[in-house]
Amino acid sequence: MQTSTANHENMSAKGLMQVITASSVGTLIEWYDFYIYGAMAPIIATQFFPSGNPTAAFLAALATFAAGFVIRPFGALVFGRLGDLIGRKYTFLLTLVLMGLSTFAIGLVPGYASIGMGAPALILTLRLIQGLALGGEYGGAATYVAEHAPSNRRGYYTAFIQTTATLGFFLSLGVILTTRKTVGVDAFNAWGWRVPFIVSAFLIAISVYIRLRMAESPLFSKIKKEGKISKNPLKESFANKGNLKMVLLALFGAVMGQGVVWYTGQFYAQTFIERTCGVEFEQTRYLLCIAILLVTPFFLVFGAWSDRIGRKTIMLGGMLLAILTYRPIYQTMYSLANTKAKTEIAERTAVNMTAALDAKGDSLYTTTTVKAFTDGTSFKLVEKKTVLADKTKPAPKPESVKTVWLSATNFWIMMLLVFIQILYVTMVYGPIAAFLVELFPTRIRYTSMSLPYHIGNGIFGGLTPFIATRLFDASKTTTNPTGDPYVGLWYPIVIGAVCFVIGLLYLPSKKDSVSQED
Amino acid sequence: MDSLKRISGFLWIALGLAVVYLMMQQAGVEIAAAVKNNKAVLDTQMFWYIIIPIFTPIMLGLCLFGWYAWKGEYDHVVIEEG
Numbered sequence: 001m002q003t004s005t006a007n008h009e010n011m012s013a014k015g016l017m018q019v020i021t022a023s024s025v026g027t028l029i030e031w032y033d034f035y036i037y038g039a040m041a042p043i044i045a046t047q048f049f050p051s052g053n054p055t056a057a058f059l060a061a062l063a064t065f066a067a068g069f070v071i072r073p074f075g076a077l078v079f080g081r082l083g084d085l086i087g088r089k090y091t092f093l094l095t096l097v098l099m100g101l102s103t104f105a106i107g108l109v110p111g112y113a114s115i116g117m118g119a120p121a122l123i124l125t126l127r128l129i130q131g132l133a134l135g136g137e138y139g140g141a142a143t144y145v146a147e148h149a150p151s152n153r154r155g156y157y158t159a160f161i162q163t164t165a166t167l168g169f170f171l172s173l174g175v176i177l178t179t180r181k182t183v184g185v186d187a188f189n190a191w192g193w194r195v196p197f198i199v200s201a202f203l204i205a206i207s208v209y210i211r212l213r214m215a216e217s218p219l220f221s222k223i224k225k226e227g228k229i230s231k232n233p234l235k236e237s238f239a240n241k242g243n244l245k246m247v248l249l250a251l252f253g254a255v256m257g258q259g260v261v262w263y264t265g266q267f268y269a270q271t272f273i274e275r276t277c278g279v280e281f282e283q284t285r286y287l288l289c290i291a292i293l294l295v296t297p298f299f300l301v302f303g304a305w306s307d308r309i310g311r312k313t314i315m316l317g318g319m320l321l322a323i324l325t326y327r328p329i330y331q332t333m334y335s336l337a338n339t340k341a342k343t344e345i346a347e348r349t350a351v352n353m354t355a356a357l358d359a360k361g362d363s364l365y366t367t368t369t370v371k372a373f374t375d376g377t378s379f380k381l382v383e384k385k386t387v388l389a390d391k392t393k394p395a396p397k398p399e400s401v402k403t404v405w406l407s408a409t410n411f412w413i414m415m416l417l418v419f420i421q422i423l424y425v426t427m428v429y430g431p432i433a434a435f436l437v438e439l440f441p442t443r444i445r446y447t448s449m450s451l452p453y454h455i456g457n458g459i460f461g462g463l464t465p466f467i468a469t470r471l472f473d474a475s476k477t478t479t480n481p482t483g484d485p486y487v488g489l490w491y492p493i494v495i496g497a498v499c500f501v502i503g504l505l506y507l508p509s510k511k512d513s514v515s516q517e518d
Numbered sequence: 519m520d521s522l523k524r525i526s527g528f529l530w531i532a533l534g535l536a537v538v539y540l541m542m543q544q545a546g547v548e549i550a551a552a553v554k555n556n557k558a559v560l561d562t563q564m565f566w567y568i569i570i571p572i573f574t575p576i577m578l579g580l581c582l583f584g585w586y587a588w589k590g591e592y593d594h595v596v597i598e599e600g
Binding site: 241251 | 523526530533565568573579586587592595
């Protein structure tokens, strides 16, 4: 493996920052494109995947999980191979264009009501392209920046790429909240949800313009000039035992644990606050946005620190802290919104009941209960019960929706708890690009690092909310109908613990590291 | 340290195989129960039809990792770090 110091002694700090900006902006926009689909999945489901149609429901699940996460490793293989064959610049330009076009097209697809099953089929196809493009993007951007950076500051410079996933999430939340506020909730659900997808086209156009002006990575150009480019990157990466063992080590000793810590802190926390604790939609997003903004600089802090004390210490430190503190953190989060343990202000309790009769003669009874508590928390419970005119038919199940508004103090405590979780993310994720780049030689780097990254993050990490929610639902029994709210945490804790032990045993420390030649 | 790395290799092989076995067993139990009670059949099937094909090859990868560890492939791992 080549050290890049010699190649970049003459590269100015300004030139390096231009490389980082050009790479980061594109990657940030790709994350934005990827997240807006996830954030609007419930609205997309109503527009494209009608609940009464089992085929559509199957396609919806595929679009959310399979296309969103499972396809990413395939994108890593397809574009990683291309990147090692034709170069980093044109490959991650291609992934950017594919992502932008597919996102823009999602915003234009007519709904199920207009074109029937063609609508979910089109959405699934476009989501597949999104997953493929994302699978190819990250490895290219990380490799490109790392191959420009001096080796003794690689952790710091690649940490800029690491901020893009979190900032892309922040941008998606910001655009969605702004659009929703501007057009109103009803208009947003009807058509306004398309705006963030269409906005993507403008963002991508700017990013493509910036990237077109970039030069190829100097290390890749050098090996190309010397005729040392791999003829078959897939074979060299995965059929060569010397390299395959490093791919497996990267996956099981670092990225697997990093993936679950990331998705627990940034996504499962949101699911838990909103669904399990019942905290109101906008309050949940505001506290997430604040936590993300405050914590983002720590990606750079831990990336830079990893240049001095080693990647392993920081990554495994973050993983260990997460494993040990997840349960107390989530217990505190739950208690902040648990109205059963709070003192109610009886005189401020209001109950409103309405009844409505529809054209078929069915009656809909709605009971709205509003409560306030001494600590400043407020609560609304809406219960809906339908009584059918035709008594021979089975009565539909009553529905109830609980919404909690946290007091100002509890809001900031909740934000702090999310901040701590994302701080763990910055520890495990900040140095990982530099770590992965250093594991593999230049000629097969793009392919070799992309696959473990996307298995660790797309599959182990990406499925965290899905599996944790499933564990929570499975814990609901007739003796305990509310279930165990913390059972979902066992998934990231166990995966994180296994990864921590493997990393501790098998990953070399900084003092063991040496420079290698290709 | 090297002997601990090698001996632990057995643990990773056993863990990989155990996870595959437990996934298959749990899928069988849950799908059978869902069909019997006619409750959430599609949801249960979909969950396991997604999880098993994804995690089985990854767990076989963990077994391969354990095999390499047992054979001493990770005794002297060195990487270039800045």
